[in-house]
Structure formats: structure tokens, C-alpha cells
Amino acid sequence: xxxxxxxxxxxxxxxxxxxxxxxxxxxxxxxxxxxxxxxxxxxxxxxxxxxxxxxxxxxxxxxxxxxxxxxxxxxxxxxxxxxxxxxxxxxxxxxxxxxxxxxxxxxxxxxxxxxxxxxxxxxxxxxxxxxxxxxxxxxxxxxxxxxxxxxxxxxxxxxxxxxxxxxxxxxxxxxxxxxxxxxxxxxxxxxxxxxxxxxxxxxxxxxxxxxxxxxxxxxxxxxxxxxxxxxxxxxxxxxxxxxxxxxxxxxxxxxxxxxxxxxxxxxxxxxxxxxxxxxxxxxxxxxxxxxxxxxxxxxxxxxxxxxxxxxxxxxxxxxxxxxxxxxxxxxxxxxxxxxxxxxxxxxxxxxxxxxxxxxxxxxxxxxxxxxxxxxxxxxxxxxxxxxxxxxxxxxxxxxxxxxxxxxxxxxxxxxxxxxxxxxxxxxxxxxxxxxxxxxxxxxxxxxxxxxxxxxxxxx
Amino acid sequence: xxxxxxxxxxxxxxxxxxxxxxxxxxxxxxxxxxxxxxxxxxxxxxxxxxxxxxxxxxxxxxxxxxxxxxxxxxxxxxxxxxxxxxxxxxxxxxxxxxxxxxxxxxxxxxxxxxxxxxxxxxxxxxxxxxxxxxxxxxxxxxxxxxxxxxxxxxxxxxxxxxxxxxxxxxxxxxxxxxxxxxxxxxxxxxxxxxxxxxxxxxxxxxxxxxxxxxxxxxxxxxxxxxxxxxxxxxxxxxxxxxxxxxxxxxxxxxxxxxxxxxxxxxxxxxxxxxxxxxxxxxxxxxxxxxxxxxxxxxxxxxxxxxxxxxxxxxxxxxxxxxxxxxxxxxxxxxxxxxxxxxxxxxxxxxxxxxxxxxxxxxxxxxxxxxxxxxxxxxxxxxxxxxxxxxxxxxxxxxxxxxxxxxxxxxxxxxxxxxxxxxxxxxxxxxxxxxxxxxxxxxxxxxxxxxxxxxxxxxxxxxxxxxxxx
Numbered sequence: 027x028x029x030x031x032x033x034x035x036x037x038x039x040x041x042x043x044x045x046x047x048x049x050x051x052x053x054x055x056x057x058x059x060x061x062x063x064x065x066x067x068x069x070x071x072x073x074x075x076x077x078x079x080x081x082x083x084x085x086x087x088x089x090x091x092x093x094x095x096x097x098x099x100x101x102x103x104x105x106x107x108x109x110x111x112x113x114x115x116x117x118x119x120x121x122x123x124x125x126x127x128x129x130x131x132x133x134x135x136x137x138x139x140x141x142x143x144x145x146x147x148x149x150x151x152x153x154x155x156x157x158x159x160x161x162x163x164x165x166x167x168x169x170x171x172x173x174x175x176x177x178x179x180x181x182x183x184x185x186x187x188x189x190x191x192x193x194x195x196x197x198x199x200x201x202x203x204x205x206x207x208x209x210x211x212x213x214x215x216x217x218x219x220x221x222x223x224x225x226x227x228x229x230x231x232x233x234x235x236x237x238x239x240x241x242x243x244x245x246x247x248x249x250x251x252x253x254x255x256x257x258x259x260x261x262x263x264x265x266x267x268x269x270x271x272x273x274x275x276x277x278x279x280x281x282x283x284x285x286x287x288x289x290x291x292x293x294x295x296x297x298x299x300x301x302x303x304x305x306x307x308x309x310x311x312x313x314x315x316x317x318x319x320x321x322x323x324x325x326x327x328x329x330x331x332x333x334x335x336x337x338x339x340x341x342x343x344x345x346x347x348x349x350x351x352x353x354x355x356x357x358x359x360x361x362x363x364x365x366x367x368x369x370x371x372x373x374x375x376x377x378x379x380x381x382x383x384x385x386x387x388x389x390x391x392x393x394x395x396x397x398x399x400x401x402x403x404x405x406x407x408x409x410x411x412x413x414x415x416x417x418x419x420x421x422x423x424x425x426x427x428x429x430x431x432x433x434x435x436x437x438x439x440x441x442x443x444x445x446x447x448x449x450x451x452x453x454x455x456x457x458x459x460x461x462x463x464x465x466x467x468x469x470x471x472x473x474x475x476x477x478x479x480x481x482x483x484x485x
Numbered sequence: 486x487x488x489x490x491x492x493x494x495x496x497x498x499x500x501x502x503x504x505x506x507x508x509x510x511x512x513x514x515x516x517x518x519x520x521x522x523x524x525x526x527x528x529x530x531x532x533x534x535x536x537x538x539x540x541x542x543x544x545x546x547x548x549x550x551x552x553x554x555x556x557x558x559x560x561x562x563x564x565x566x567x568x569x570x571x572x573x574x575x576x577x578x579x580x581x582x583x584x585x586x587x588x589x590x591x592x593x594x595x596x597x598x599x600x601x602x603x604x605x606x607x608x609x610x611x612x613x614x615x616x617x618x619x620x621x622x623x624x625x626x627x628x629x630x631x632x633x634x635x636x637x638x639x640x641x642x643x644x645x646x647x648x649x650x651x652x653x654x655x656x657x658x659x660x661x662x663x664x665x666x667x668x669x670x671x672x673x674x675x676x677x678x679x680x681x682x683x684x685x686x687x688x689x690x691x692x693x694x695x696x697x698x699x700x701x702x703x704x705x706x707x708x709x710x711x712x713x714x715x716x717x718x719x720x721x722x723x724x725x726x727x728x729x730x731x732x733x734x735x736x737x738x739x740x741x742x743x744x745x746x747x748x749x750x751x752x753x754x755x756x757x758x759x760x761x762x763x764x765x766x767x768x769x770x771x772x773x774x775x776x777x778x779x780x781x782x783x784x785x786x787x788x789x790x791x792x793x794x795x796x797x798x799x800x801x802x803x804x805x806x807x808x809x810x811x812x813x814x815x816x817x818x819x820x821x822x823x824x825x826x827x828x829x830x831x832x833x834x835x836x837x838x839x840x841x842x843x844x845x846x847x848x849x850x851x852x853x854x855x856x857x858x859x860x861x862x863x864x865x866x867x868x869x870x871x872x873x874x875x876x877x878x879x880x881x882x883x884x885x886x887x888x889x890x891x892x893x894x895x896x897x898x899x900x901x902x903x904x905x906x907x908x909x910x911x912x913x914x915x916x917x918x919x920x921x922x923x924x925x926x927x928x929x930x931x932x933x934x935x936x937x938x939x940x941x942x943x944x945x946x947x948x949x950x951x952x953x954x
Contacts, residue, residue, distance in 0.1 A: 055549050077547030079522035080874055115513065118806070122797035127864040128518055129871015132796070148871050153516040178809030185765045186812050186832045192659045250522070294762070295659040298652055330596040335589075338645070345649040372652060405597045412550075412599025412618050419548050419879050 055415060056442035057424065060253040061432065067241025067269045070260050071428045071438045072253040075421060081152055081249030082421035084429040085143045085159055089237035091215030092138045092278060092363050100217010101225055103136040104180050105233050109143060110134065111172040113161050118172060121162070124154050137355060138215065139362035140430055146422045149250045153259065160263040163243065166234055168227050177222055184216050192295040196474055197302035197370040198354055204289050205304045205470035210278045211364045215355075239270030246429035246438070248421040278363045282306050282463065287470040292477045296372075301379045302472045303386060304366035305464050307351060310359075311435060316447050317455035318463065319358035322351040322367050324398065324406045324456070325389070327413070333369065336389050343382050347371030357417075359427070359444070362434050367464070379473035387466065394460040397453035411445045524874060529887075529897050530720045534728075536735045537708030541887060541897060542723055543715040545880055551619040551716030552881035553626055554612055555633050556888040559704030562608045562678035562823070563741035567691070568700075570684025572606035574650055574692050575700050580604055580613065581642035583635040588642055591628060600625045602632070608679050609744070609822045610892040611704065616881050619717040623726040626714075630730035633705050638694040650689045657683060661760060661767045662830070664954050665933040668758050669769040669828070672952065673751050673929045678744060679821070706736025711891045715884040747824030748773050751929045755842075755943060756952045759936035766838040766934030770845055771828030772927050777820040777895055783906045784914035785827070785922055789818045790865040791857055791915075792848065792923065793829050797864075799848050800829065808844065810837045822893045827922065835935055839942030842930065846946070849928065852919040862912055869907050873900075 063069045094101040110132075112118030125132045130147025145155050188194045199214045206212040245264075247256050283306060308314035325333045326349045337344050349369040351358040356365075373382050398406075418424045418441070432438040530542040561572040580602050581588045595601055600617025615629045657663040667682045674680035712731065714723055751772040775781040786794075793800035793816030804811045816829035833841045877883040877900075890899050932943065936951065943949050 075547070077545070078874060078878060079524050080878070116515070119797070119802070120515075123864065124515065126795050126797045126868045129867040129874070131872065131875060146875050148522070148874060150519040150521050151871075153519060157514070157516050175806065175809045179805055179812055182765070182810070182832065182834060183812035185834060189764050190661055190767075190832070192656055297655040297659055328592070328596070328601065329588075330592045342645075342648075345645075345652045374648075405593060408599045409596045409601075415548075415550060415618070416616065419550060421878060 057248075057418070059428065059438050059441060061438055062253075062257055064240070064260060064265060066265065066267055067239070068260070068264055068267075069244045069432055070257065071244065071246040071432050072251060072256045073246070073248045073424065073428060074252060075248055076250050079149045079250050080421065081147065081149055081247060081251055082425040083145045083155060083159065084246045084422070084425035085163075086140045086244050086246075086426070086429040086433050087238055088140060088242050088272075088433050089233075090137045090139045090141055091213075092210045093275070095229070095233075096209055097221060098217075098225060098229060099213045099221040100180070100215065101221070101229065101233065102141060103215060103217065104176060104222055104225055105230060106134045106136045106141050107176040107180060108166060108173065108230055109162055111169070111176065112167040113165050114167060115165075116158055116161050117167065121158050124158060125151070128154065130155070136215070137360065138365075139360075140433060142426055142429070144422050144426065152251070156259050156263050159245075160267065163238060163240060163264065164267050166230070168231050170227055173225070173227055173230060177225065180222060181219060184219075188216060190295075192293065192297065193300055193474070194293060194295070195354075196291070196293065196472060197368060200289065200291065200472055201302045201304045201366065201368065201470060204287050204472060205283070205306065205366055206364060207280055208278055210276065211280060235270055236273055239272060240264060240267050241269040242272045244429045244433040246425040246432065248425040248428070279309070280306065280364045282468045283470070284467050286466050288473070289471070290473045290475070292475045294477050296474065296476045298372040299375065299379070299476065300370065300372045300474045301382050302474070303369045303383065304470045305468050307365050307367050307463055308459070310361055310365075314459050314462070315358075317451045317459045318367070319351055320406065320410060320448060320451045321393070321456050321459050321464075322358060323410045324402070326350050326369060328409065330405065330409070332389050332393070333386060337371075337382065337385050341385055342374070343377045343385060344371040344373045359440075360430055379471065383471055390460050390464045394457055394464070397457045400453065403451075403453055403456070407448050407451065410448055414444060414448075526901070530724075531897060532724065534707060534732060534734070536733070538731060538734065539711045539891065540724070540727055541711065541713040541891075542718070542720045543713070543883065543887075544718060544720055545715060545883075546717050548880065549619050549717050550880055551617065551622045551625065551714065551718050552879075552884040553615045553622070553629055553712065553714045554884045554888040555615075555629055556610050556612045556711045556713070556892050557704050557706070558610050558709045558822075558892055559741050560607045560610045561681045562744045563704070564678075564681060564688075568688045568696065569681045570688050571692060571696070571700060572611060573684050574646055574689065575697055575704070576604040576606040576611045576613075577650075578638055578643055578646045578697055579611070579636045579701060579705070580632045581646070582637050582639045583631045584637055585635070586628070586631060588639070591632070594624070595628060598624050600628075602629060608681070610888075612885070612888055614881065614885065622714070622716070622718050622723060626723075626726050626730045630734075633710070634731070634734050636701055636705075638697045638701070640694055643692070643694045643697060647689055647692060650684055651686065654684065654686050654689060658954060661763065661765070661832070661933045664758060664760070665767045665769045665830075665931055668756065668933070668952055668954060669771070669929065669931040672754070672756050672931055673771065673773065673826070674748065675752070677747055677823075679747060679823070679826075702736075702738055703741055706740060707731070707734050708736060709740060711888055713884050713887045713891070715880040715887070744823045747821070749824070751927060753926050753928060753930075755930045755932070755947050755949045757936055757940060757943065757949050758931065758933045758952055758954050760933055761935055761937065763835060763933070763935045765832045765834055766841075766932050766939055768831045768833070768841065768845065769828060769931040770928050771816075771826060772922065772929060774818060774825040774827040774922055776822070776824050777890075777893060777899065781918050781921070782820070782825065784910045784918040786818055787862060787865045787869060787907065787910055788852070788857070788915050788919045788923065789816055789827065790868055791861045792816055792852060792919075794818070795865070795868050799851075800831075800845070803844055803848055804831060804833070804841065808837075810834070810841050810844075820889075820893055835938050838932065838934055838939040839945060842932075842943060842946055846925040849923055849925040853924050857912065857915050857919065859912060862910070862915055866907050866910070870904050873903055
């Protein structure tokens with residue numbers, strides 16, 4: 027689509043948004059989306075929102091821990107830290123000083139399939155912030171001192187978020203390791219201390235040159251801006267950055283598992299036994315993807331969810347449970363490779379993991395056999411769409427959604443299409459997805475016991 | 486009893502979060518900041534029911550969602566002496582069934598409109614937050630009001646909540662951040678009701694539906710409650726929905742007593758909670774601070790931003806960017822009704838525990854012995870004003886900010902004044918308050934860590950008292 031067509035469509039969307047009014051129900055809100063790709067391959071998505079004199083910027087690169095180099099587990103995340111360590115033109119400290127002095131906030135997050143750099147600030151800070159974002163796409167300060175500093179900081183991050191926590195993210199690291207076969211999908215994205223310490227400046231430089239070029243990035247800007255004002259600034263600040271060759275993406279796809287997988291382990295800090303269950307799920311964008319997302323919501327989201335009602339209320343096996351598709355570090359829309367539907371919770375010492383698994387199986391079998399009543403499906407879809415909108419209300423997460431969808435599939439416009447796609451899912455879709463993916467053969471279970479009361483496991 | 490709200494007064498004071506402070510000098514090729522653009526925040530339509538419920542409505546048409554917070558004054562600080570922390574159990578069970586709706590009915594009814602209700606207890610209040618599409622606002626308010634007026638605390642729901650609370654209390658014993666927060670509150674507040682941070686196992690065991698019903702009647706009463714609605718709603722028709730849902734609500738029996746004023750000084754000391762085998766030590770360092778209504782609050786807010794309240798702060802530059810000791814050291818000024826609390830938290834590897842305390846002491850006393858610079862203050866002002874805009878972008882966040890401000894006893898225009906109050910702070914103000922409130926010798930220091938590896942080193946600085954978790 028040429029850009030004038032895009033602008034025209036965006037205007038139409040603005041008009042229809044205005045017409046929907048305050049009393050509109052689900053499916054009516056469509057933010058304007060205008061996209062342009064520049065000569066160096068950088069793609070930019072703009073969504074105007076003039077409700078406050080602020081902007082949210084999301085710069086995403088198509089690299090995450092799934093594709094970090096073997097023997098360098100945790101490197102994508104360590105590298106993300108290096109993006110805040112200054113450049114030859116803006117030494118360490120300047121970025122923080124400018125964003126904070128501009129009244130804004132910045133962060134970085136590394137995921138399996140993308141790395142996001144976010145800035146939110148009053149609109150007066152737009153020019154210096156874009157300049158700084160372009161500056162760190164151009165070059166970095168490859169300094170041994172900064173690398174060493176961030177190797178320490180990342181190790182403290184892991185000690186804080188993993189080692190010192192009772193369940194230490196085992197429902198992420200250990201579950202992936204057990205459920206998947208390829209290193210890319212299995213390994214711990216936080217990384218081992220040995221791998222982190224082995225990282226060299228040459229690794230940092232190679233990674234930057236390979237994955238951080240404009241052609242491997244998408245920028246989304248949401249807020250008190252117009253597309254033309256953004257595009258002219260992008261041309262000015264980013265236009266001179268040459269594209270860099272990006273390594274070919276390896277094939278990371280895996281088939282569904284053909285036999286159940288089970289692991290019993292122990293943890294030092296936990297007081298209660300816990301179970302994590304994962305099933306390999308359909309690829310993003312496939313025919314089964316949206317039905318799988320709806321099924322995940324129906325099974326696991328909130329107190330109306332089937333598994334909550336059965337395991338927490340009716341059978342009182344667990345005090346609470348949580349999980350979802352691509353949980354805990356993403357959602358149903360933010361993965362681009364093999365992903366799991368995950369359930370995690372502690373269970374009562376009066377029961378065991380086998381009883382939890384069989385109760386879960388019974389709930390799944392019921393859906394696979396009979397589908398779900400239309401009233402329950404409608405309620406689930408209504409809440410799911412409502413949650414989707416709620417997730418888009420913060421401009422920063424709206425910008426991330428737009429950038430990530432554009433990065434994965436060139437379809438930032440999914441933002442306006444997803445509600446209708448969710449509403450189109452039928453009971454038969456859920457039956458099919460439950461029967462295909464949520465099978466015993468495709469299931470991985472980890473039963474984790476406190477060291478003090480170690481025992482048990484599945485029969 | 487009249488079922489009508491008294492006439493609405495519109496308060497337009499939530500205005501103009503303009504950021505016209507002096508420009509920071511940016512270096513080299515960096516383009517300068519553009520002109521400041523003030524934000525005209527929407528007005529608050531204020532009213533009161535004849536029974537005394539305060540109602541605030543803020544119309545924000547930019548996004549098709551709504552948030553309604555029903556806040557009651559009466560959190561953990563008014564828990565009976567033999568039931569410390571019961572407020573959080575009350576919060577989780579108040580939405581678990583009413584005279585006409587079972588827990589399951591509430592869940593399904595809300596799900597059908599895409600809504601949900603969350604509940605939270607703080608030391609000062611209990612907050613029920615209902616969110617959903619703005620099209621469902623009437624239904625959302627009806628369910629919210631039903632819980633606030635007619636909660637029944639069914640036996641099985643209370644039992645489930647107790648089971649969870651018991652397990653949470655157990656897991657807190659293995660989570661160093663919670664363990665430390667509880668022990669810190671005790672060391673800081675001693676006999677003041679703010680010493681309670683979480684429910685104790687004995688309160689959980691003692692709780693019954695009858696006790697929860699009693700505490701519910703004591704605290705959920707209109708003259709001690711605020712309903713604030715923020716979102717894409719029409720104030721007039723929403724006012725009618727509120728009248729239908731909450732008109733005639735009146736309190737019976739005796740209300741909780743006022744929370745006594747918090748201590749104005751803390752007893753300095755280094756306390757250690759022993760956690761054998763811990764790979765990190767977690768620091769909690771802090772003291773009592775002025776309430777939001779006091780003159781020193783805003784200077785201290787900016788001093789906190791400079792010291793440890795922002796990613797570029799002195800504490801973070803030192804412990805993270807320079808030393809690599811800690812991932813996310815941070816300090817927070819938390820406003821409370823009976824006096825605020827200032828506290829820093831930092832997790833560091835065991836080997837550098839005493840070295841970290843040395844740096845914390847250095848940074849605190851550097852504040853009091855050398856002056857904060859004009860550049861630091863200007864940057865902190867811009868940071869504080871900008872974050873006020875960004876932090877309240879969400880309807881639910883703005884509703885929560887307004888409700889907290891009301892529970893803290895502040896008038897509705899307080900938020901609208903934030904920017905001008907921040908801008909009016911002078912260097913002399915900041916340099917005064919850091920000397921009053923932030924010297925190291927005024928702070929309570931609590932460390933959760935492996936005593937066998939950290940106690941001796943810490944004693945190089947000062948005597949250490951070992952306390953029970």
C-alpha cells in the first residue's frame with residue numbers, strides 16, 4: 027500500500043473512531059495506524075493520540091534469547107544492558123540524564139523473539155530522545171569496563187529474580203528445557219554465570235553489527251504527534267544509518283511431542299510443593315493460533331476460568347494457579363517460534379501432582395469431547411477483548427504491540443483486527459485445538475518439592 | 486432518606502501540568518528540548534450523597550474504558566490488636582458473595598461485560614477497583630456497590646481465602662523482600678499501628694465469617710468512603726447510576742477511631758534478619774517523613790528523586806553503574822495519612838554487604854554535607870512533573886491516585902497543585918530537608934542476609950542487633 031493510501035485509511039479510521047462514541051461496546055475502538063519503510067530498511071509505525079502532550083516510543087529489534095549464540099546463553103539480555111552504557115557521541119549517563127531531565131522514563135526488555143527499548147516522555151523531549159535512539163543504533167561504546175560492570179549487574183538481577191525466589195522461575199527455565207528439543211528453544215534466556223562471564227567485547231561488537239541495524243528494527247511512536255512530523259524526524263536522525271547484513275534465521279521449528287515428559291525436582295526455598303505443566307502450541311499466525319489463545323483464556327484467565335473453577339474451587343487441590351499462552355514473559359501475540367501453554371501453581375500437601383494432572387486432563391477432555399456452551403464462549407471472548415484493550419491503554423504498551431506485530435509479520439494493523447478474529451472463534455475450534463495440542467503425549471510436567479519434604483512424583 | 490446525590494460541584498483544579506522549568510544544557514549535537522506543552526486535565530465533578538459518601542467523577546473520552554474505585558478509610562492500621570493484618574483478608578473476601586449474588590455469579594456477570602474487580606488493603610484503607618469497557622459502567626457500579634453494601638462472607642469463600650492467606654504467609658518466610666519489609670516496619674514503627682505490614686498466621690487462623698462481617702460493618706460506611714469514577718463516561722448518567730446503586734447506603738454502629746499521628750523520629754540502628762545460605766543481602770534503610778499536606782513534603786520528594794528515586798539517581802549511579810553491586814537499588818517516598826515513609830531497598834551479593842552499607846551511608850551523608858546542585862534540582866523537577874503525567878495516563882491509575890489522595894485526607898485539588906508545588910521548591914528547601922530527614926544517623930537499617938557471612942563486617946560500621954523475622 028502506498029503511503030497516501032495509508033494516510034487516507036488512517037483518517038477514515040479516525041472518523042469512525044469518533045463516530046463510535048462513548049457508548050460503544052467491544053470491537054469498536056481502532057487506533058489510527060500509519061506505516062512507512064525508509065531506504066535503509068527501517069520501518070516506522072505511527073499512531074496518533076492527542077489526549078495528552080506525551081509520546082511513547084518503542085524500538086524493537088528482531089533478536090532475542092532464542093537466537094543468541096550457543097555457548098553464550100543470556101547474551102541477548104546482557105547485550106540489552108550494553109545498549110544503556112553510552113556511545114562515542116553520548117557517553118554513559120547522557121541517555122539517563124536526557125530522558126529523566128525531559129521528564130520521561132526508559133526501559134529495555136529482552137524476550138524470546140525480540141528486544142524492546144521503550145521511552146515515554148512529555149512531547150517536548152521528542153527530538154533529543156529520537157536523536158539518542160538513532161545514536162545507539164549507529165554505534166556503541168565498546169568498553170571493557172562497561173561490559174564488566176553489566177556482567178556484575180546482570181548476575182545480581184539473576185540472584186534477585188531467580189536464585190533468591192522460592193520457585194526461581196522453574197516454570198520457565200526448567201519447563202522449556204524439558205519440553206523442547208532444540209537448544210534455541212530449550213536454553214535459559216537469563217543464561218548461566220559461566221556463559222555470561224565468558225562474553226567478550228568481540229561478542230558484543232559482532233552481535234551489534236549482526237542484529238542491531240535499521241533493517242532489523244521497527245520503531246513505533248504513539249502519542250501527540252502526526253505521522254509526517256515523525257517521518258521527517260526519522261529521516262533526519264536515522265536516515266544516514268546504513269543497513270547491515272543480518273544472519274539468516276535458523277529453522278527453530280519443532281513438532282509436537284509424541285510421549286509425555288515428566289521431571290521431579292526440588293527447590294531449597296519453597297515451602298509448598300508446586301507443579302508446572304506445559305504443552306507445545308501452534309505457531310503464531312497459523313489457523314489454530316487465535317483459537318489456542320481463546321482456549322488459554324478460557325482455561326486459565328481469572329476466576330471464571332475452567333481450571334480455576336475445577337482445581338481451586340471444586341476439588342480444592344490448589345490454593346491458586348496462573349499461566350497462559352507464552353507465559354510468563356509474553357502473551358499470546360508476542361512470540362515468533364515454538365511456545366508453550368503453561369500452568370503453574372502450588373498444590374496442597376494432602377494431594378499430589380498426579381491428582382492435579384488428572385483433574386486438568388478431565389477439564390481438557392470435557393472441552394475436546396463436548397466443546398463449550400455458547401454463553402461461556404461469548405463471555406470469555408468479551409473479557410479477552412476487554413483485556414486486550416486494557417493492555418493497549420498505556421501508550422507505551424500500545425507502541426510495543428504495534429512495533430512487535432510489524433516486526434513479526436508486517437501487520438501493525440492487527441491492532442484493529444484482533445477483536446473480530448477473537449469473536450470469530452467457535453466452540454468447534456476450541457474442541458479441535460484441545461484435542462490436537464492439549465494431549466498427554468504433548469504434555470510436559472515438572473513436580474517440584476521443597477527440599478525439606480522431598481518425595482513423590484507422578485506414578 | 487433521600488436517594489439523590491446532592492448537587493454536583495465541578496472542581497477544575499486538575500490542570501496544567503506544564504513543565505516550564507529552565508532548560509537543561511544538552512551537550513554536543515543533541516537537539517534541544519522543544520517547547521513545553523501544558524496538559525489540561527479534565528475537571529472532577531464532585532458530589533456527596535445525603536448519607537455522606539463522597540463521589541468524584543472524571544470524564545476522559547480518549548479511551549473506551551472506565552475505572553471505578555471505592556475506597557474506605559480503615560486499612561491495617563485500624564485492625565483490632567488481636568487480629569493484625571485482617572484488613573487484607575477482609576479486602577479479598579468482600580467481593581466473594583453478597584445477599585443476592587454468589588461469588589460465581591459475580592465472576593460471570595463481570596466477565597460477560599469484560600469487567601473485573603480487584604481488592605487491596607493498605608495501612609490506611611481498603612480499595613475496591615472495578616475496571617472494564619465504559620459501555621458496561623452501570624453494571625460495573627451495580628456489582629461494586631452490592632459488594633460494598635451487602636457482602637455476606639460465605640463460609641466456603643472465607644475458608645478458601647484463609648487457605649491462600651496461610652500459604653502466602655508461609656511463602657513470605659522464604660521471600661527476602663517480604664521478610665525484610667515486615668521486619669523493617671516493626672523496627673521503624675514500633676508501637677504505632679503502621680507496624681503491621683501483612684497478616685500474621687494467628688490472625689488468619691482466628692478469622693471467621695462473623696469477625697469479617699463485624700469488621701466490614703465497622704469500615705464500609707458512606708461517611709468514610711469515596712467513590713471515584715474515571716473514564717469515557719457521561720457524568721450525569723453515571724451520577725444517576727451511582728444514585729441507583731448507592732443511594733440510601735448508611736453506616737451502623739461504631740466506626741474505627743482515627744489513626745494516631747505517626748512517629749516523627751525513628752530509632753537509628755542496624756538490624757539483621759538471619760537467612761542462612763542466602764546468596765544476596767537485602768537492605769531496607771529508611772525513616773518517617775512529612776505527610777503530603779506538610780510544607781517539607783515536596784522538597785523531600787525532589788530530594789528523593791535526586792538521591793535514589795530515579796534511574797539516574799546518585800544511589801543507582803553508585804551501586805549499579807559504578808560498583809555493579811546491585812541490579813535495581815531504589816528509594817521511595819510513600820505518602821500516608823498519619824505521616825509518610827521514606828525507604829530505600831537494595832539487593833546485593835553477600836560478599837559486598839558491608840561495602841554497600843558504607844556506600845549508602847556515604848551517599849546519605851554526602852547529601853547533608855555538600856549542597857545539591859541547581860542542575861540536579863532542575864532535572865528532578867522535570868522528572869517529577871513528567872512522571873506525574875505519564876503515571877496518570879491510565880484511567881485506573883488516575884482513579885487510584887485520586888482515591889489514595891482522598892484516603893490520605895487531602896482535598897481533590899491536591900493533584901492539580903502538584904506541578905506548581907514542585908516548581909516552587911528552591912535549592913535552599915532541598916538542602917534544608919535533606920539535613921532534617923536523610924542523615925544516616927536518623928535511619929533504621931534492616932538487612933536480610935546470611936548472618937554468618939555478613940554480621941562481623943557490618944559491625945565494622947556499627948553494632949548490629951539480630952531480630953526475628
